[in-house]
Amino acid sequence: MALSGIQIYKMLPQTNCKECGFPTCLAFAMKLAAKQVELSACPYVTEANKAQLAESSAPPIRLVTLTGAAGEVKAGNEVCLFRHEKTFYNKPGLFIRVKSAAGVAEADSYKVNYVGMDFSVDGFAVEADSPAAMTETVKAVRGATKRPLILLSKNPDILAAGLAALPGEKPLLCGADASNWEKVAELAKTAGAPLAVSADTIDSLADLTEKIKAKGVEDLVLDPQATHLGKSLALGTQIRRLALKNNRAVGFPLIAFPCNAADELIAASQAISKYAGFVVLSEFKPELLYALLVLRENIYTDPQKPIQVQPGIYEINSPRPESPVLITTNFSITYFAVANEVEGSGLPAWLVVTDAEGMSVLTAWAAGKFDAERIAKAIKTFNVADKVSKKRVVLPGHVAVLSGELEAELPDWEIRVGPREAVDLPAFMKTALN
Numbered sequence: 181m182a183l184s185g186i187q188i189y190k191m192l193p194q195t196n197c198k199e200c201g202f203p204t205c206l207a208f209a210m211k212l213a214a215k216q217v218e219l220s221a222c223p224y225v226t227e228a229n230k231a232q233l234a235e236s237s238a239p240p241i242r243l244v245t246l247t248g249a250a251g252e253v254k255a256g257n258e259v260c261l262f263r264h265e266k267t268f269y270n271k272p273g274l275f276i277r278v279k280s281a282a283g284v285a286e287a288d289s290y291k292v293n294y295v296g297m298d299f300s301v302d303g304f305a306v307e308a309d310s311p312a313a314m315t316e317t318v319k320a321v322r323g324a325t326k327r328p329l330i331l332l333s334k335n336p337d338i339l340a341a342g343l344a345a346l347p348g349e350k351p352l353l354c355g356a357d358a359s360n361w362e363k364v365a366e367l368a369k370t371a372g373a374p375l376a377v378s379a380d381t382i383d384s385l386a387d388l389t390e391k392i393k394a395k396g397v398e399d400l401v402l403d404p405q406a407t408h409l410g411k412s413l414a415l416g417t418q419i420r421r422l423a424l425k426n427n428r429a430v431g432f433p434l435i436a437f438p439c440n441a442a443d444e445l446i447a448a449s450q451a452i453s454k455y456a457g458f459v460v461l462s463e464f465k466p467e468l469l470y471a472l473l474v475l476r477e478n479i480y481t482d483p484q485k486p487i488q489v490q491p492g493i494y495e496i497n498s499p500r501p502e503s504p505v506l507i508t509t510n511f512s513i514t515y516f517a518v519a520n521e522v523e524g525s526g527l528p529a530w531l532v533v534t535d536a537e538g539m540s541v542l543t544a545w546a547a548g549k550f551d552a553e554r555i556a557k558a559i560k561t562f563n564v565a566d567k568v569s570k571k572r573v574v575l576p577g578h579v580a581v582l583s584g585e586l587e588a589e590l591p592d593w594e595i596r597v598g599p600r601e602a603v604d605l606p607a608f609m610k611t612a613l614n
């Protein structure tokens with residue numbers, strides 16, 4: 181049961197000693213209630229109150245970490261149902277299902293750049309039908325990738341063989357069900373590895389997790405068995421709602437298997453959106469993976485912090501002093517839209533990126549974050565005049581209204597109004613700037 185800030189405050193020492201980094205115990209209590217600080221930051225909580233406060237301040241969805249030979253994948257710690265209520269924190273890990281090491285090296289080296297960020301797969305889910313085959317496959321896969329692994333089997337001996345081939349790692353054991361949970365839980369406890377639990381109803385899942393937790397395994401992942409998209413959506417949503425109401429029996433990340441669905445792209449998109457922490461794909465398909473990685477990024481960025489690039493002057497296609505000076509904002513997608521069009525055209529240009537707090541051109545203009553004063557300041561701060569022989573700047577067409585004010589701010593510069601869309605920039609540069 182979650183406690184309010186006031187209830188938490190009553191259980192704190194109320195001395196306002198500030199050692200937790202907050203000016204008062206009440207301020208710390210409010211942060212604790214919002215799950216934004218750790219209880220351990222206050223060294224003076226009595227043992228009697230610790231257990232109750234720790235339970236109350238724990239995130240509603242437990243953070244589960246898979247550790248590979250290098251790197252880790254985390255899922256959980258989410259605190260809301262809808263992204264816009266706050267943000268989603270830990271992106272679901274995308275895993276490729278494999279029965280051998282074939283293709284693993286290729287998938288492991290896959291890297292794609294999206295608005296300045298590099299994306300790749302997160303790990304591999306290894307499947308085998310005997311202990312010997314699991315040992316052999318895990319060793320071969322480990323030779324091709326260091327990323328975290330999921331071990332897929334209902335047979336405790338097969339899972340044990342996989343674990344033995346991964347010393348020092350914490351793969352996800354997937355997993356336990358009503359028929360094998362005691363043996364698999366023992367295995368997970370001994371190895372300290374997280375364990376996925378499957379059942380086809382929420383009650384059955386909750387029953388299993390309670391029994392497994394009583395055996396001493398805390399790092400659990402839920403695998404709700406659904407036969408179609410509608411059911412998986414309903415189960416995923418109901419579990420998230422219950423978890424956010426502090427139902428600890430289902431307060432764990434989910435794992436989804438779009439690899440078993442008729443339409444893998446739709447199933448994986450649904451899983452990423454609502455609410456998987458681990459997503460297992462059938463094979464390495466760059467065209468599928470790229471779409472999912474971009475979708476994931478867009479859902480898991482903080483809605484209050486747009487993706488930004490560093491303000492500054494960017495050189496495109498080795499500009500010369502007579503090359504044009506283009507202006508845009510530091511919203512990543514805007515920057516890359518402009519930069520990619522100009523770069524693709526082969527035309528040299530100086531691209532001045534102004535600090536518009538990560539907003540696109542029109543949004544920033546409407547919010548007063550992209551005006552003549554800011555543009556002039558950027559031109560001066562980045563010493564653009566020292567780089568060019570022709571003092572001429574090109575404004576985005578959407579803010580043509582700023583041209584008069586900019587002339588006043590930069591009296592010795594020629595102000596030109598460019599096209600509204602980045603795609604029209606190359607033609608504009610060829611025809612209007614010569």
Ligand code: SF4
Pocket residue numbers: 192193194195196197198199200201202203204205208221222223224225
């Ligand atoms: S460290 Fe504890 S006692 Fe001191 S101000 Fe913070 S909450 Fe209060």
